[in-house]
Amino acid sequence: xxxxxxxxxxxxxxxxxxxxxxxxxxxxxxxxxxxxxxxxxxxxxxxxxxxxxxxxxxxxxxxxxxxxxxxxxxxxxxxxxxxxxxxxxxxxxxxxxxxxxxxxxxxxxxxxxxxxxxxxxxxxxxxxxxxxxxxxxxxxxxxxxxxxxxxxxxxxxxxxxxxxxxxxxxxxxxxxxxxxxxxxxxxxxxxxxxxxxxxxxxxxxxxxxxxxxxxxxxxxxxxxxxxxxxxx
Numbered sequence: 001x002x003x004x005x006x007x008x009x010x011x012x013x014x015x016x017x018x019x020x021x022x023x024x025x026x027x028x029x030x031x032x033x034x035x036x037x038x039x040x041x042x043x044x045x046x047x048x049x050x051x052x053x054x055x056x057x058x059x060x061x062x063x064x065x066x067x068x069x070x071x072x073x074x075x076x077x078x079x080x081x082x083x084x085x086x087x088x089x090x091x092x093x094x095x096x097x098x099x100x101x102x103x104x105x106x107x108x109x110x111x112x113x114x115x116x117x118x119x120x121x122x123x124x125x126x127x128x129x130x131x132x133x134x135x136x137x138x139x140x141x142x143x144x145x146x147x148x149x150x151x152x153x154x155x156x157x158x159x160x161x162x163x164x165x166x167x168x169x170x171x172x173x174x175x176x177x178x179x180x181x182x183x184x185x186x187x188x189x190x191x192x193x194x195x196x197x198x199x200x201x202x203x204x205x206x207x208x209x210x211x212x213x214x215x216x217x218x219x220x221x222x223x224x225x226x227x228x229x230x231x232x
Contacts, residue, residue, distance in 0.1 A: 046092075051064070071084075072086045112177060119167040121172035122170040126174055127168075163176075
């Protein structure tokens, strides 16, 4: 313990992110995406599985919401990870392992727009070839402002989801997609009129997808898994 404190005294604490100096390099590609569950757990210092802040002695609960490994809870305490004080420690990640999947509300509208624009059978965009090329050319234009591209995207979504659309590639009839309710997020419906004859023989004439929140999520109780498996 004394050795670790001596090492901590020689560490320069800063809230700036660490950048390794590896010299100039050429960037081949760049990708923006959401971190996976394994990446989040690797970055974290602790798995939080207790819903308490403090114990009866007013100390932060271990594996709780103010676990000392994530940083000092007040200016009188010390970080259990980097041994920094309240003003020096940049803070460290913790993560919750949920018992059931949860929808990310920040991406619901984007997911719905994608569902409105693609065929539910072959995933091709629901535009004929001429319109697809015209919209693609406009979207790739470097002269078009971001706000204009946003308006153009709304036009594409409206064009694809204004009515039942037949896919130009596979012939599948796609209906409207919409958010139904908080616990039944996405409904994708295909409605085919009786007088329509161009229905693929290998596809059902009516397709109804109802994605609903798991009933267990509505029950009372702790929805966070724990304690962590020691063997993992």
